Amino acid sequence: MEKERLVQALQQEQHQFEAWQVDVFYRFLENIERMGSPLGLTEAVGDALLNDHLLDSLRALPIIHHLQPSSIVDVGSGAGFPGIILAIACPDLQVTLIERMQKRAQFLLMMQLKLKLTNLTVIHDDLKNVKRHFDAVTFRALTTMDPTLVRLLLQVAPQIIAYKGRRDVVMLEKQLLEEAGYRCRVEELESLYLKKERHLLIVEP
Numbered sequence: 001m002e003k004e005r006l007v008q009a010l011q012q013e014q015h016q017f018e019a020w021q022v023d024v025f026y027r028f029l030e031n032i033e034r035m036g037s038p039l040g041l042t043e044a045v046g047d048a049l050l051n052d053h054l055l056d057s058l059r060a061l062p063i064i065h066h067l068q069p070s071s072i073v074d075v076g077s078g079a080g081f082p083g084i085i086l087a088i089a090c091p092d093l094q095v096t097l098i099e100r101m102q103k104r105a106q107f108l109l110m111m112q113l114k115l116k117l118t119n120l121t122v123i124h125d126d127l128k129n130v131k132r133h134f135d136a137v138t139f140r141a142l143t144t145m146d147p148t149l150v151r152l153l154l155q156v157a158p159q160i161i162a163y164k165g166r167r168d169v170v171m172l173e174k175q176l177l178e179e180a181g182y183r184c185r186v187e188e189l190e191s192l193y194l195k196k197e198r199h200l201l202i203v204e205p
């Protein structure tokens with residue numbers, strides 16, 4: 001991917017980052033393009049990587065700025081989405097990644113060192129073994145937010161910020177969790193440029 005393409009896409013989404021941040025985003029994408037497929041992290045390259053992963057991860061920024069957590073834990077970070085992207089975008093936010101697969105956790109640690117992300121910590125473990133506490137937990141995966149998963153996520157932070165897709169699907173998850181006694185709200189993630197419908201499901205005890 002050309003760096004110009006990244007700069008253009010960030011401008012289209014009206015993101016304003018400092019030059020060093022754009023540079024770190026770009027170096028991260030370069031590493032994913034080179035190692036993502038051989039390491040079994042992601043097959044996405046080019047515009048798919050840019051749109052479906054980097055820009056998608058950034059879509060939650062307005063809500064995160066509004067909620068003002070000092071620390072976030074990203075559970076099941078995989079190739080680093082959204083955790084690494086949020087760490088680059090918010091240098092004052094302490095971001096911890098929890099990833100149970102060894103080769104993914106090793107890649108995340110390598111990125112932390114290579115990109116010199118001093119606000120990033122990587123934990124190679126299963127969520128269920130993590131005893132530390134954070135202000136909020138982010139979660140981006142295909143998995144449904146059922147009450148069992150929510151109980152586990154709320155053990156590490158009092159607020160879950162889950163990246164979700166279509167409104168009808170997320171509203172069903174919300175209903176299920178509300179019936180189980182959780183407080184939930186859904187925020188639509190606007191995009192000037194991306195066409196896919198995206199939402200955040202915010203869950204609290």
Ligand SMILES: C[S@@+](CC[C@H](N)C(=O)[O-])C[C@H]1O[C@@H](n2cnc3c(N)ncnc32)[C@H](O)[C@@H]1O
Pocket residue numbers: 075076077078079080081082098099100101104125126127128139140141142
């Ligand atoms: C579908 S991938 C999503 C990766 C990334 N968040 C994204 O959106 O591209 C889910 C990741 O969560 C990790 N994972 C699943 N359950 C976990 C758990 N209980 N503790 C830690 N990591 C977990 C898996 O190893 C996998 O890398």
